[in-house]
Amino acid sequence: MPVSYKTLGLQNTRKMFQDAMAGKYAIPAYNFNNLEQLQAIVLGCIDSRSPVILQVSKGAREYANATLLRCMAMGAVEITKEAGVEIPIALHLDHGDSYELCVSCIETGFSSVMIDGSHLPFEENMELTRRVVEYAHKHDVTVEGELGVLAGIEDEVSHAVSHYTKPEEVETFVKNTGVDSLAISIGTSHGAFKFKPNEPIPPLRFDILEEIERRIPGFPIVLHGASSVMPEYVDMINHYGGDLIGAVGVPEEQLRRAAASAVCKINIDSDGRLAFTAKIREALIKDPKNFDPRKYLAKAREALRSVIVHKNENVLGSANRI
Ligand code: G3H
Numbered sequence: 001m002p003v004s005y006k007t008l009g010l011q012n013t014r015k016m017f018q019d020a021m022a023g024k025y026a027i028p029a030y031n032f033n034n035l036e037q038l039q040a041i042v043l044g045c046i047d048s049r050s051p052v053i054l055q056v057s058k059g060a061r062e063y064a065n066a067t068l069l070r071c072m073a074m075g076a077v078e079i080t081k082e083a084g085v086e087i088p089i090a091l092h093l094d095h096g097d098s099y100e101l102c103v104s105c106i107e108t109g110f111s112s113v114m115i116d117g118s119h120l121p122f123e124e125n126m127e128l129t130r131r132v133v134e135y136a137h138k139h140d141v142t143v144e145g146e147l148g149v150l151a152g153i154e155d156e157v158s159h160a161v162s163h164y165t166k167p168e169e170v171e172t173f174v175k176n177t178g179v180d181s182l183a184i185s186i187g188t189s190h191g192a193f194k195f196k197p198n199e200p201i202p203p204l205r206f207d208i209l210e211e212i213e214r215r216i217p218g219f220p221i222v223l224h225g226a227s228s229v230m231p232e233y234v235d236m237i238n239h240y241g242g243d244l245i246g247a248v249g250v251p252e253e254q255l256r257r258a259a260a261s262a263v264c265k266i267n268i269d270s271d272g273r274l275a276f277t278a279k280i281r282e283a284l285i286k287d288p289k290n291f292d293p294r295k296y297l298a299k300a301r302e303a304l305r306s307v308i309v310h311k312n313e314n315v316l317g318s319a320n321r322i
Pocket residue numbers: 031057058059060094095154155156157190269270
């Protein structure tokens with residue numbers, strides 16, 4: 001029996017992006033896989049009065065169980081009501097890799113899906129995206145497509161090199177597919193190792209972004225791979241026995257500039273993973289006799305909550321926008 005996101009109190013991304021475009025900020029899209037990450041994201045967004053897109057990758061859905069994740073997203077809506085701060089919440093499939101996966105998510109409560117055909121030839125990407133949009137729009141679910149390839153290695157996303165988005169392709173893609181937003185490649189990448197350590201960080205290609213904005217004015221753009229790889233947490237991980245030497249991310253000022261442009265959605269996963277892992281490492285080393293997971297997970301959750309507030313207030317500009 002299909003479940004509509006509307007019965008769960010979730011929203012699609014259409015109005016969120018209209019508001020973000022008009023207000024010159026970006027909606028945060030944070031990935032989650034478990035209870036503590038979800039608590040931190042939702043509480044951090046309540047604290048900062050920010051709308052939020054809760055992102056679930058294919059790997060996260062397999063890890064945590066699709067039904068459980070949907071019920072958790074519904075629970076997130078309920079706790080905003082209890083807190084008296086009803087922030088808009090979308091449940092979004094991150095990097096959907098097939099029509100069937102997108103349909104399954106739409107049938108089980110997602111309000112937004114990404115179909116990532118960026119690795120396919122242009123015509124095939126366009127056709128796959130168009131089919132997903134056709135199905136999704138019948139259910140009032142919004143769709144994100146992608147043009148251009150980001151480098152980086154994650155469970156479900158793996159490309160050795162990046163290819164910038166070709167601005168001359170965006171008008172045809174958007175017109176022929178009917179997508180609601182478009183992820184582009186302008187120099188960000190997935191994971192914690194985005195640039196070479198001890199070398200100047202190459203600026204994002206704002207010239208490409210501007211040319212895209214010129215060709216599809218007012219159309220919502222999405223930036224993936226937008227973690228800053230916060231040095232305090234990388235240092236903490238390395239200090240407490242980890243090995244993330246040379247991890248580097250996108251400087252915050254570059255993201256602030258992007259958020260004020262047509263970029264309406266900024267994806268952050270790695271920074272959350274880093275803060276969470278750093279605090280667990282620290283807590284286990286500092287209290288070697290503890291074997292109660294709540295004690296170290298509460299520390300990780302607290303750190304992630306403060307990362308969320310920081311990003312919303314100081315990077316994306318989404319705080320106090322409800
Ligand atoms: O861009 C990908 C996200 O960070 C999700 O990663 O596939 O390891 O869950 P994942």
